[in-house]
Amino acid sequence: MESIVVHGKTFVPYISDEEIQAKCFEIAVKINNDYKGEKPLFIAILNGSFLFAADMFRHIDLEAEISFIKLVSYKGTTSTGNVVTAIGLDERVKDRHVIIIEDILDTGRTLYQFLPELYNQNPKSLKIATLLTKPTARLFDVQPDYLGFEIPDKFVLGYGLDYDGLGRNIPSIYQLEE
Ligand code: 5GP
Numbered sequence: 001m002e003s004i005v006v007h008g009k010t011f012v013p014y015i016s017d018e019e020i021q022a023k024c025f026e027i028a029v030k031i032n033n034d035y036k037g038e039k040p041l042f043i044a045i046l047n048g049s050f051l052f053a054a055d056m057f058r059h060i061d062l063e064a065e066i067s068f069i070k071l072v073s074y075k076g077t078t079s080t081g082n083v084v085t086a087i088g089l090d091e092r093v094k095d096r097h098v099i100i101i102e103d104i105l106d107t108g109r110t111l112y113q114f115l116p117e118l119y120n121q122n123p124k125s126l127k128i129a130t131l132l133t134k135p136t137a138r139l140f141d142v143q144p145d146y147l148g149f150e151i152p153d154k155f156v157l158g159y160g161l162d163y164d165g166l167g168r169n170i171p172s173i174y175q176l177e178e
Pocket residue numbers: 048102103104105106107108109110111154155156157161162163
């Protein structure tokens with residue numbers, strides 16, 4: 001495989017399509033086992049997770065629902081700084097087993113600020129499935145329950161993840177060249 005150039009920056013092949021698909025299946029099998037007999041609600045966080053959500057969810061054999069939300073962060077007026085608001089989150093979370101689907105856990109800030117909003121709606125349980133995590137970049141204490149790949153703190157794109165709007169349609173994951 002060859003490197004690609006996006007917005008003038010060079011990216012090198014990092015995780016193949018086959019590896020990603022195998023991992024999607026593996027995660028779905030784990031969830032199928034863990035939630036046997038349950039009817040979980042998956043909440044995928046747009047935009048980045050849409051391919052992972054689709055490829056993983058198609059292997060879920062439970063009576064599951066999926067919903068897509070968008071998290072918009074803006075500068076809050078309180079001392080906490082940024083505030084995250086969820087667009088498209090409805091009331092169906094109450095008493096449900098909820099599994100959040102994320103593309104990548106980086107600093108953890110986004111989920112750290114969003115999780116309290118979800119807990120307020122009293123889900124029966126709340127777990128996080130993420131395709132990627134950068135443990136050394138973490139600034140906020142959020143840990144994945146279902147994980148695809150642990151990666152170093154370097155920028156990646158492809159498979160839903162963008163660089164300034166581009167690259168989401170690439171079937172595999174590329175890493176910014178040093
Ligand atoms: P966090 O709030 O955990 O710092 O960041 C979460 C979001 O930042 C991810 O959902 C993703 O949209 C974006 N992000 C973090 N690292 C990367 C990366 O290496 N590449 C891309 N394309 N997006 C990233």
